[in-house]
Amino acid sequence: MVATQQTAGLSTSGRAVQAVALLLGFYLLAAAIVLGLLGLDLALYLGSDHLRPALFKIWALTAVVIYPVLRVVFLTRRPKGGESGGLLVGRAEQPALWARVDRLAERTGVRGPAEIRLTAEVNAAVREDTRLLGLIPGKRHLEIGVPLLIGLTEAELDAVLAHEFGHYSNQDVRLAGITVAGRTAIVHTIGTLHERADRQQAEDAAELRAEAEDRLARGKQPKDRSAGDGGVQRVLARLFTRYARLYFRVSESVGRRQEYAADRAAAEIAGRDATASALRKIPTLVAAQNFYLGAYATLGWDAGLLPAPGQVYGGFAKLLADPGRRAELAAMGLALPEREADPYDSHPPIAQRVAAIEALPADGRGTEGAGPALDVLHEPERTLAELEAVTLVPEAATKRRVDWPELVAESHLAHAREAAQPILRALTGSGLPGTVDALLDAVDRGEGRQLAERLPRSAAATAATGRAAREFLRPALRAGTARLVVLALAESGLARWELSWSAAPALVLPEGMAETFDAALDAVVADTPDTAPLRSLLVAAGLAPVAG
Known part of the structure; x- marks a missing residue:
């Protein structure tokens, strides 16, 4: 020994x-x-x-x-290792955490930390304020990331802390x-x-x-x-x-x-x-x-x-x-x-x-x-x-604090408004109101291509002519129409985004609409456009036509 x-x-x-x-x-x-x-x-x-x-x-x-x-x-002066970020927690505020740390330090046979800080990182670390290139010991600090507290069991947390105290027992923090x-x-x-x-x-x-x-x-x-x-x-x-x-x-x-x-x-x-x-x-x-x-x-x-x-x-x-x-x-x-x-x-x-x-x-x-x-x-x-x-x-500190369902709903509504901006600019740039009805009326008048040409396009789409140009414009107009419809439904309270912790938030359309929505959008941008299916869906959903 x-x-x-x-x-x-x-x-x-x-x-x-x-x-x-x-x-x-x-x-x-x-x-x-x-x-x-x-x-x-x-x-x-x-x-x-x-x-x-x-x-x-x-x-x-x-x-x-x-x-x-x-x-x-x-x-040149180098930045000194100063006080770490995070939340300093004393024995009075967190007695159970301190008791656990003290017990593990005693079992490891080392002097425990003088302070504990909670941090936002997935990490735990020890630090000691040594002098003379680490040869003279000093005040010890322990940092624990709250994601570890959230994601680990008590036994696994003990393993993480014992690992850090293992550095103390090997005098690693002094060498550090x-x-x-x-x-x-x-x-x-x-x-x-x-x-x-x-x-x-x-x-x-x-x-x-x-x-x-x-x-x-x-x-x-x-x-x-x-x-x-x-x-x-x-x-x-x-x-x-x-x-x-x-x-x-x-x-x-x-x-x-x-x-x-x-x-x-x-x-x-x-x-x-x-x-x-x-x-x-x-x-x-x-x-x-x-x-x-x-x-x-x-x-x-x-x-x-x-x-x-x-x-x-x-x-x-x-x-x-x-x-x-x-x-x-x-x-x-x-x-x-x-x-x-x-x-x-x-x-x-x-x-x-x-x-x-x-x-x-x-x-x-x-x-x-x-x-x-x-x-x-x-x-x-x-x-x-x-x-x-x-x-x-x-x-x-300037942000509004809301619960999770409201956060998802309002955030995605804001995203939907941003996503609909190109088609809205195309409508207003053509002298039309920024509404779904104005868009569908323009398509009925044969102005769908002119609207699509106002939407952002790739260099290849801009250079294309004839049939190729129409094929490039078709998906742009379809996507713009879909975004404007979703925005109109959401702002009317007829569509919403639901929180899910296992997948991306899901858009919930009015009952019976999801099954035929894609087909109705396809009809709007077909070679012979037909806006009737989409208009019928919107009326059935409760979205009243807006006068142009």
Whole structure:
């Protein structure tokens, strides 16, 4: 046992030395460029019997190279890792969550966090405010994404938290202070150099354009010249990028070993099956939340609408509770994609991590803690509403909060109005009212093609003539007619969109209309147009004709 601990300690120290050496190497590379150029300048000066004009040119070139190295690498302030976003929750506000975290920290044998923050991401993370390149410990922080609380069971949440505490027990968070510092320095330097090079390239291009315009104004042909690619700053960025590849490959290989060790710690604390299940779920939760935010939570953003307080994030639970969605996500979890490990990624492929956990001996704890993890929160709806207040963009405060059925109905009505704009503009541009009756009357008068020609068309449709032109115009007029009819029905309260958590919101037409609607639209755009079937459907639905 003593030998094992010593080996682990030596391994940790070795990794720390390696990370420090690579971080110092980054600065040494920059210093070598500066000192090497200065040394070359000095050698040229000492080898010359007097100050030649060529020396001044060489020194000027040296300054052009040295300045961005000194400016960007050594003198530019880098953003410090400050307070994370999210909702800070104290022991009084969330006693059950804190009790769970304390218990897991004790079982893992580590000092627990000083603060817990809830975030909106599908992620959990630990962070420690270390000093002296991570060698002196400090205040610990734990971040828990509420989508994990919504999508995981209590046992799976324990596995995720035990994984994070496993990093503490391996002193990984201290090492992270070293590796993250190096990563931040290198990424910042490369990004700044590229940014300066882009700016220089844009300025060169602007000068060339101005010069070309001036020559054209004087009746001369512009010179055949192109802007450079950013000069010496681009060259330096590429040089540091080469070093970055080495640094990331070495430092992230350390990260992968840390992940496997933290997974094993999670399996010991929370159980093999719960740990494997949590690993399988996390990628599917990422995909599901991205879909949910786009298709549901922000559905009414452009219409000035948001779900009721607490439901921007809380509605994710409704999606996951749908039987069809559950089956879909379960299938995704069973079919984890196989891919080769990225040498620059600190996390091994999820399939490899799951395989490593499932290869462990069964421990008989597969069914423990099957309740939803969200139950650990006190007053979850209020807590989620508070999280929205601190994480949503300021513009969210201007949105009207509505329940889900109203959100779907009003959002799709707004979309329907937007979709009908081309046909409405075609009607009003022809001097006609923007109504279904005006459209059908125009078709009866043989003016359907003229209306269709006012609708947006592709280049091929615009260039077509004769029969081909009519065939291009037919679907455009049909689609415009359908959109105008749906809008008229919806604005009259005769059609609506219904919420579904297993599929896209469905348009519900008046009773008996759906079966013959397509055929009636086809008749409107036939070679011999006939608007009677569509007019009859609209009257039967209760949409009274509008006088033109």
